[in-house]
Amino acid sequence: MAIQFDPGTRTFVLRTRNTTYQMQVDGRGRLLHLYYGRAIGTGDLVGLYPPADHGFSPDWYPFRLMRGVSPDVLPLEYTGFNVGDFRLCCVIARDANGAAGADFLYESHEILPGKYSLAGLPAAHDEDNEAETLCIRLRDPINGLELTLFYGVFADQDVITRAARLTNGGAGVIRLEKAASLCLDLPFGRWDLIHFHGRHAMERQMQRVPLSNDIQTVSSTRGASSHHHNPFVILCDHQATEEHGLCYGVMPVYSGSHRTDIEVDQNGLVRLVSGIQDQGFSWTLEPGAQFDAPEVLLACSADGLGALSRIYHRFLRRNICRGQFRFARRPVLINNWEATYFDFNTEKICHIAEKAAALGVEMLVLDDGWFGKRDDDNSGLGDWYVNENKLPGGLRPLIARINALGMKFGIWIEPEMVSEDSDLYRAHPDWALALPGRAPAMGRNQLVLDLGRPEVVDYLAERIRTLLRDNPINYVKWDMNRNMSDVYSRVLPPDRQGEAAHRYMLGVYRLLETLTGEFPDVLFEGCAGGGGRFDAGMLAYFPQIWCSDDTDAIERLTIQYGTSFGYPVSAMGAHVSACPNHQTGRSTPLWTRAVVAMSGTFGYELDLNRLSEEEAAEVTAQIETFKRDYRLIQDGDYYRLTDPAEEPRFVAWEFAAPDQALINLVVTHPEANARPLHLWLRGLDPDALYRVERLDLHGCARVCDETVPEETPARLGAVFSGSTLMYAGYTLPQLFGDYPSVQMHLVRLADAAARA
Numbered sequence: 001m002a003i004q005f006d007p008g009t010r011t012f013v014l015r016t017r018n019t020t021y022q023m024q025v026d027g028r029g030r031l032l033h034l035y036y037g038r039a040i041g042t043g044d045l046v047g048l049y050p051p052a053d054h055g056f057s058p059d060w061y062p063f064r065l066m067r068g069v070s071p072d073v074l075p076l077e078y079t080g081f082n083v084g085d086f087r088l089c090c091v092i093a094r095d096a097n098g099a100a101g102a103d104f105l106y107e108s109h110e111i112l113p114g115k116y117s118l119a120g121l122p123a124a125h126d127e128d129n130e131a132e133t134l135c136i137r138l139r140d141p142i143n144g145l146e147l148t149l150f151y152g153v154f155a156d157q158d159v160i161t162r163a164a165r166l167t168n169g170g171a172g173v174i175r176l177e178k179a180a181s182l183c184l185d186l187p188f189g190r191w192d193l194i195h196f197h198g199r200h201a202m203e204r205q206m207q208r209v210p211l212s213n214d215i216q217t218v219s220s221t222r223g224a225s226s227h228h229h230n231p232f233v234i235l236c237d238h239q240a241t242e243e244h245g246l247c248y249g250v251m252p253v254y255s256g257s258h259r260t261d262i263e264v265d266q267n268g269l270v271r272l273v274s275g276i277q278d279q280g281f282s283w284t285l286e287p288g289a290q291f292d293a294p295e296v297l298l299a300c301s302a303d304g305l306g307a308l309s310r311i312y313h314r315f316l317r318r319n320i321c322r323g324q325f326r327f328a329r330r331p332v333l334i335n336n337w338e339a340t341y342f343d344f345n346t347e348k349i350c351h352i353a354e355k356a357a358a359l360g361v362e363m364l365v366l367d368d369g370w371f372g373k374r375d376d377d378n379s380g381l382g383d384w385y386v387n388e389n390k391l392p393g394g395l396r397p398l399i400a401r402i403n404a405l406g407m408k409f410g411i412w413i414e415p416e417m418v419s420e421d422s423d424l425y426r427a428h429p430d431w432a433l434a435l436p437g438r439a440p441a442m443g444r445n446q447l448v449l450d451l452g453r454p455e456v457v458d459y460l461a462e463r464i465r466t467l468l469r470d471n472p473i474n475y476v477k478w479d480m481n482r483n484m485s486d487v488y489s490r491v492l493p494p495d496r497q498g499e500a501a502h503r504y505m506l507g508v509y510r511l512l513e514t515l516t517g518e519f520p521d522v523l524f525e526g527c528a529g530g531g532g533r534f535d536a537g538m539l540a541y542f543p544q545i546w547c548s549d550d551t552d553a554i555e556r557l558t559i560q561y562g563t564s565f566g567y568p569v570s571a572m573g574a575h576v577s578a579c580p581n582h583q584t585g586r587s588t589p590l591w592t593r594a595v596v597a598m599s600g601t602f603g604y605e606l607d608l609n610r611l612s613e614e615e616a617a618e619v620t621a622q623i624e625t626f627k628r629d630y631r632l633i634q635d636g637d638y639y640r641l642t643d644p645a646e647e648p649r650f651v652a653w654e655f656a657a658p659d660q661a662l663i664n665l666v667v668t669h670p671e672a673n674a675r676p677l678h679l680w681l682r683g684l685d686p687d688a689l690y691r692v693e694r695l696d697l698h699g700c701a702r703v704c705d706e707t708v709p710e711e712t713p714a715r716l717g718a719v720f721s722g723s724t725l726m727y728a729g730y731t732l733p734q735l736f737g738d739y740p741s742v743q744m745h746l747v748r749l750a751d752a753a754a755r756a
């Protein structure tokens with residue numbers, strides 16, 4: 001049993017393979033959080049927080065004479081509001097009197113096999129029957145607000161999911177002004193916060209800062225999880241490294257505006273509160289109504305950041321992604337966006353597809369511009385009907401030609417948006433979000449449809465259903481190219497406008513649930529101007545998400561590095577594009593571009609007809625390499641070998657499986673009189689022997705004054721023990737030129753051979 005309850009002490013203990021989570025109902029009925037961290041045995045942990053009279057920290061009423069029992073200093077599992085705890089709160093609930101107070105007391109609990117689910121929200125699933133659920137019910141006896149805390153324990157995976165349900169069990173209306181998913185009070189210690197900030201075309205830049213004696217916030221108010229602040233944070237020991245030290249991950253399964261606050265309190269205790277963004281939020285609960293706050297995935301590792309990442313990689317692939325594609329090899333695709341932008345027709349697309357097919361590409365994706373009046377990004381969104389000026393006869397003849405080349409066909413859509421210049425907007429101007437009497441701010445000259453309205457979701461479902469039924473489409477790229485401003489829904493009453501942004505997300509999820517359910521054979525890729533909605537919520541519908549609109553291989557190294565802290569490579573959409581790169585103007589070798597894109601879903605986004613014969617042959621070799629290494633890349637354990645903040649010369653990473661490993665390295669800053677490219681490998685069996693099976697040096701004009709021919713074969717076949725490669729390391733040949741790269745494949749020798 002992963003979940004235990006001791007009725008004598010009213011203690012809950014949740015155990016995963018390497019962690020323990022402990023809570024206790026105290027004598028007054030409050031649910032204290034006592035511990036979350038590396039596995040521990042039994043012992044009374046209440047003693048960690050002895051009563052102490054702290055000035056200006058008020059006592060609960062029954063203790064007013066005794067002093068020292070204050071909600072302001074105790075670690076709590078989910079905090080109330082306005083009843084004596086001045087730290088971050090989880091909920092603000094206002095009753096019919098206008099009074100905002102909340103204080104939850106334990107009522108009952110249940111331990112259930114399997115995993116709870118949340119109505120209308122994505123959440124971890126338990127297809128392999130490995131989870132247990134704990135539901136703890138608490139209640140505020142004064143206003144009747146009921147709180148159900150959910151815990152999903154995935155013991156073998158070292159993940160605990162949490163969620164909170166608020167139900168109005170009273171007689172009057174309650175208005176929620178904040179409803180977080182969880183509170184996590186962490187033990188004393190010296191913690192760093194790691195978060196992933198960025199901007200369009202430069203997402204998920206890892207930043208590590210020490211916690212200070214204030215409140216640090218990672219949040220989005222954009223109606224999307226955003227390019228700017230990814231909904232994933234890590235708290236780690238100040239000493240923690242890739243390989244060592246305690247770290248906690250907190251990842252909301254939510255794609256809208258989110259907020260995570262971290263406060264260091266007066267005693268040095270750390271409180272983290274995470275959930276839906278409360279700025280502009282409110283939710284009215286009539287008697288009997290309930291509100292589900294989104295799920296959050298908690299993971300804890302005592303073995304450093306690398307191990308924490310690998311927990312999330314496995315969990316997101318297995319228990320968040322769904323359907324046939326979560327473990328499947330995705331087709332190597334060619335996308336026409338950077339090849340043609342809006343300027344294409346059937347012939348041009350077929351010309352690109354023919355070359356791609358000849359080189360081994362498996363699917364063509366027709367990007368933006370195939371529908372409505374869409375020759376630039378000022379019009380057409382919402383009119384999901386084929387533009388027959390560009391594609392005479394519609395999609396079918398085009399798809400038939402693509403299929404005849406032996407390729408699958410995919411298409412781009414952006415259903416949540418509408419252009420003012422579109423038939424849809426002319427028919428339903430009120431479907432767009434806009435504040436009454438105000439000209440809305442325009443993003444990419446487009447507006448956001450109010451998916452909080454059921455008829456809008458139904459309309460979009462029908463339109464896309466028809467598109468997918470009428471045409472043999474294998475893949476859909478689902479885009480979302482602006483953030484949400486002017487949030488106001490014309491169908492909500494004035495006092496419920498604070499619900500509009502979350503109702504929008506519930507509408508998006510309903511639409512995605514409907515379509516991905518009806519079309520299980522279609523591979524969906526998420527996108528929001530690149531990685532503007534790269535989050536666990538979206539991964540429940542899209543097993544892959546376009547990582548960034550920045551396709552420059554060198555910039556992608558830091559984007560994919562940051563992304564890798566929380567998300568698996570199977571989720572990272574990555575393509576080889578043309579050089580000079582369209583976003584940065586930089587030129588990188590074709591092979592280096594492929595090495596970077598192969599650590600993702602892998603595809604091309606350029607007109608392959610423009611390549612030289614030699615380059616075209618490279619493309620075929622790249623696709624073969626990717627197909628050969630695919631299982632190792634996708635199923636192997638991912639190791640970051642370098643930290644860009646400490647190693648400016650190159651970036652290296654590794655995929656390790658029990659029987660082999662693939663080491664990748666890209667030189668980002670070539671040096672004169674260069675220092676050695678030395679790596680310490682990871683994830684190998686120290687006692688096993690490994691042979692250098694392949695050593696591909698890519699894109700180097702010269703290696704040590706043309707020593708390549710001698711050097712590479714000399715290194716092939718060399719055998720090292722895992723311990724040698726991990727503890728003494730391996731020095732790669734010197735590489736020369738602009739942004740060269742290396743792939744080194746190691747194969748573990750069978751034990752008999754190793755002994756021989």
Ligand code: GLA
Pocket residue numbers: 337367368412479481527528529530546548549
């Ligand atoms: C977004 C996407 C791009 C492309 C364009 C089309 O920016 O991220 O890949 O699809 O939209 O307009």
